[in-house]
Amino acid sequence: MHITILKNLFAGFLHARRMTRHFGRRDMLDSVVRTGVGRDAPDALSRTLAVAALDDRDALLDRLGSHVDGLTEQQAEAIRERVGLNEVGREKPLPWWRHLWHCYRNPFNLLLTLLAAISGWTEDLEAVAVIGTMVVLSTLLRFWQEARSNRAADALKALVSNTATVTRRAVSADAAPQAEAYFGVHLAVAPARGVEVPVRMLVPGDIVRLAAGDMIPADCRVLSAKDLFVAQAAMTGESLPVEKFAEHADAATANVLELDNILFMGTNVLSGAATAVVLNTGDRTYFGALAGRVQAVDRGPTSFQAGVNQVSWLLIRFMLVMAPVVLLLNGFTKGDWTEALLFALSVAVGLTPEMLPMIATSTLAKGAVVLSRRKVVVKRLDAIQNLGAMDVLCTDKTGTLTQDRIVLERHTDAWGEQSDRVLELAWLNSRHQTGLKNLLDEAVLERAGTEGPPGQAASYLKIDEIPFDFERRRMSVVVADEEGRHVLITKGAVEEVLRVCDRVLHDGVETPLTPVRLERIRAVASSLNDEGLRVVAVAYRMPEPPRGAYGVADERGLVLAGTIAFLDPPKESTAAALAALAEHGVSVKVLTGDNERVAAKVCRDVGLAPGSVLLGGDVEVMDDAALARAVESHQVFARLTPMHKERIVRLLKDNGRVVGFLGDGINDAPALRAADVGISVDTAVDIAREAADVILLEKSLMVLEEGVIEGRRTFANMLKYIKMTASSNFGNVFSVLVASAFIPFLPMLPIHLLVQNLMYDVSQAAIPFDRVDEEQVRRPQRWQPGEIGRFMLFFGPISSVFDILTFAMMWFVFGANTPERQTLFQSGWFVVGLLTQTLIVHMIRTSKVPFVQSRAAWPLLMMTAAVMAAGLFLPMGPLAEGLRLQALPPLYFALLPLILLGYMVLTQWMKGFYVRRWGWQ
Incomplete structure (x- = not known):
């Protein structure tokens, strides 16, 4: 079972920096604006887009090998094999060797490598072996985890990948004659149909349909557009939307971003609708060409990254101050500067939070795995x-x-009486609008049926459409009846529709919209709102003379037909x-x-x-x-x-x-x-x-509440490691300074510090699997570097008290007070230091009494027990001589439990005082 949990963790999700590679298009677009590179398009690509903007539609489609009704699946597949998937370079995984290098080149591994080189120079082969093991394990573990996570992230991305509506033909018009000749029968060319395909599967020549809310999936040329407004701020930095048309007006335009009929990958449609042909995909897009430069500019750190950085630098600054002090103190008191340098570097490694990136990544990855199971x-x-x-x-x-299950509850005239005419007008509007997809329209169509309400609704033909936007908060369609008369039908928020009405339909008669009638209409709408119904107004007019195109300016002088009211129960x-x-x-x-x-x-x-x-x-x-x-x-x-x-x-x-x-x-x-x-x-x-x-x-606050709790568990486990590392590091250095000042030999050899640090790190590897007390998830939790510094200064010296007791015990009880007997002294402190460091995992993981009121998860219990057993075995077993340790006398093991028990009692007492004074995050 333990192996299964580990597999789940390491098959989790990518580290935040890696995850950004998969989902970082938004960050790259933000960087385009921030660095200004968006206006500096590659010349060749700019010329290509400019030519496409000025091309005749049919000539452009012919050059792309496309058709006004789109590509067939076979054509799209052939093009995809030639040009590849619609993905920019940054989204592609690194080669394994570059990934391995990235996993190695962090400051902690570089510091360890420097220490190994110095140890090799001084012929300290044991230190080289231990340090090399730490570096190799750290690098390979991260490489394995992130390689597995890359694959998991790809599967995860498929769950939320964007799609595009593409026009597809079942049989190519060009291929039909050859097929007829081959089969000897007449084959009708299948009509084009709209299908949803993943954005990454788009190819040049695809015909895409765009509506409000859609991302532009590739570089495209507009073929037809209706009130199409696009947000290009990601490319240009301009906050206002840009209107796009089917034709480019100014042939002399020098800036590619100002082409009237070119859409750019990564921007989005704010309002309106359009049909466009894909020109370039993936790295060949305008955005893809800029991606290399954008990669060099990172997004600002998130609150999480800033918190981790603050804590890391707190510990690193502590290391940069204490390591030189240890060097100078041991160099002057012992006289062996080479050994003092190695010892100081070992102290520096012990103070370096080398496990912080891995613990943070593993804890977050485990949290992501748990959340994925909870939708x-x-x-x-x-x-x-x-x-x-x-x-x-x-x-x-x-x-x-x-419930997000909207149903059309009522369709009434302006006075609140049921009206089939209002339902008919609402159906015509919802049936023929192609802009922003809306649950209200689905409810209207479901209520009236696919053929529309009783009457002649099904015989109307669509002429034009004025799409919805969030400023007007209404939309209109224009339809023609069997006699060719045009009817403009508007549907939208009550106040916004009333603003463009001057008459109201009452008992089949259009009457002026007087203030008295206006007040009554608002009262009817308000009474429906008070019942929890969402009210939408429906209005119309007969434009004269009829024409082929209409715009927002035509939404005036309307006749209010009535309202439709929707119910969306809690x-x-x-x-x-x-x-x-x-x-x-x-x-x-x-x-x-x-x-x-x-x-x-x-x-x-x-x-x-x-x-x-x-x-x-x-x-x-x-x-x-x-x-x-x-x-x-x-x-x-x-x-x-x-x-x-x-x-x-x-x-x-x-x-x-x-x-x-x-x-x-x-x-x-x-x-x-x-x-x-x-x-x-x-x-x-x-x-x-x-x-x-x-x-x-699943769109549910209950699901989200589970996510909040899991987020707090994740943070609490990361904070455990940071508190343990900060306090134990401070205590160890304080003990080293005391011992260096009064003992005529090194209190512990560099190899001892390195082995102890490696084993301590191993004991903490199971922290991501640990339980979290309910008290720690009841309130929001944030990074508080100041609180961590106070915690370090408060709890660190506790271990030093018992380290000094151990020094006294080894010096006076066992006579380890000369350089000839330093190995006994170092072995005694090695065991106490490792056991207290490991016990601190359980003492600081909870504000309660450990093992009694709050027990760690079994992976952490087993890991710490194994490390403590190994710590007791090393001085007594066959590896002792190679590690420059020696067997400890029986009396030592009789006194050892007293030291550990005293350490736990004092820590628990101080913990109670700390909680009462400052609380426990």
């Missing part, structure tokens, strides 16, 4: 710690608090999940673009007191200082735009909160990027999944 996919390993540190969760309402598990999150110190804030009455009703139903709801209009007029206070005192925010959500998240972070954001729509992407940990679901739009750090395979 939580971690894209960035660092995000696990951020989940545990999170103290406020911002979430949308739909699908999180509610999840049964939501109330329990909210209570569990609150119990664990995570407050939940609801950020929604929906109506405040609906949001408040749903919150009350799930046990979340809405209080005073802050509206988007209020957010708009507040300055940052006022809003920073408001975000702390309000729980529910309604009628928000995407930028409002992002601003609220940012100000919560500025207030010192660790913020998680759960969202799945295009309107959530800015907030997902701004949060400490972005959380989305596998059914989210492309840009939301790309922006998220964690993907839920």
